[in-house]
Amino acid sequence: VLRFRKSLAERFPDAPNYQRHLAAEHYKLAWLLQRHGDPEAARQECKAAVDVYKSLLEHFPEDPSHHHELARSHTGLGVLLMELDERDATRDEFTTSLTIRKSLAGRFPDFPNDPEGFKDVYQRLFGLLLEAQDLEGARKLLRDAVSNASQFRFAWPESKLADFYI
Numbered sequence: 001v002l003r004f005r006k007s008l009a010e011r012f013p014d015a016p017n018y019q020r021h022l023a024a025e026h027y028k029l030a031w032l033l034q035r036h037g038d039p040e041a042a043r044q045e046c047k048a049a050v051d052v053y054k055s056l057l058e059h060f061p062e063d064p065s066h067h068h069e070l071a072r073s074h075t076g077l078g079v080l081l082m083e084l085d086e087r088d089a090t091r092d093e094f095t096t097s098l099t100i101r102k103s104l105a106g107r108f109p110d111f112p113n114d115p116e117g118f119k120d121v122y123q124r125l126f127g128l129l130l131e132a133q134d135l136e137g138a139r140k141l142l143r144d145a146v147s148n149a150s151q152f153r154f155a156w157p158e159s160k161l162a163d164f165y166i
Helices: 002-011 016-035 039-059 064-083 087-107 115-131 135-152 159-165
Strands: none
Touching: 002 016, 016 039, 016 064, 039 064, 064 087, 064 115, 087 115, 115 135
16 A cells, blocks of 8 residues: 555655655554564654655645644654653654644644644653653743643643642
């Protein structure tokens, strides 16, 4: 399936659906490889998905779904890197995902902004910062989450939890 998707994407570079399907196949293969014990191959497939979504965004910047999928792919790569115990790279991927999500919400306010995706990335980043004992970074991130929760339509964190850490 991947070869077929790649062939279509190469033959029709101006057809975003072919590119999107290719990225999705890379992503699916990454998770299969990870589950079957080949994390390095999984990383390469996940990065390939990110690259395809970046290319889509470069060629079709006015389509908010490309922003959304690129953010999701960075989150997915971050999760994979976390499982590989690559904390700095994980943090970079989650930070990139959050930046893209914020930009998407600001630039395309009518696009459904995936509140659970926001919440997930904030929670994962918060956990990484606490694990690294970066309490000031964790406080700053939590303040950011609290101040953006209503704009991005997610209900996290609980106010008592936020008051405790802030």
